[in-house]
Amino acid sequence: MSRSNPLSEGEIFEILANGRRRETLRHLTETRDGAVTLSSLAIAIATAESGQSPPPSPVRESVWSSLHQTHLPKLDELGIVRYDSDSGTVTLCDQAREIDNHMAIFAWNGLSWSELYRGLGIGSLLAVLAVLLEVPFVGSADPILVVSVSLAMFAATAIAQLWPNRLDMLRALRGS
Known part of the structure; x- marks a missing residue:
């Protein structure tokens, strides 16, 4: 049908x-x-x-x-x-x-996109706090560098999630 x-x-x-x-x-x-x-x-x-x-x-x-x-x-x-x-x-x-879009599962260990983003957010927050609190081994890192790396990981993840949908849209537009 x-x-x-x-x-x-x-x-x-x-x-x-x-x-x-x-x-x-x-x-x-x-x-x-x-x-x-x-x-x-x-x-x-x-x-x-x-x-x-x-x-x-x-x-x-x-x-x-x-x-x-x-x-x-x-x-x-x-x-x-x-x-x-x-x-x-x-x-x-x-x-x-x-x-x-509703079934979107990140193909790595069955992790959903929302779980991945949540993990990135918590990990980024903990990394920045560790640097600001001068925790051994990471306290000497530049906070700007840690934030930049965190934002880059979010951007890469968003691109990985959205890229396949964009390709489908482009194919649909070419077929129209």
Whole structure:
């Protein structure tokens, strides 16, 4: 199904409220061409849920059934995936990009962007305080240098977070 209007915030949160839908989107995003079979998707999600490879048959069947009956039809209805129940194929649609911002996870140890920024802020504050309080080993550093390095780390992090979105925007503008 093709949908031209943007997803509402409520729809996005409803999608992300379910772990199997999140895993479906994550798996499709990580797939080279954004298309998988229902069976391979069910195995991937069941493996993630059970922590066993191959996953136990009851878990795999439960995942397959809930994807087929509930989650994929819902995602298809919203235009996020194209689910062909006859062939058992699932393909990621362009509408899924709207959800990327809400699922944005920094790929290093599963740390979210907000956690990373929070850590940078606390680390920067502690570093500046350590210099101002002349804590051994760091007290001799120039406070301006410490603040400059902290700001540079914030800038680099912001660029790393925003750069992929800018590339998507440029591609969309060129395609228009």
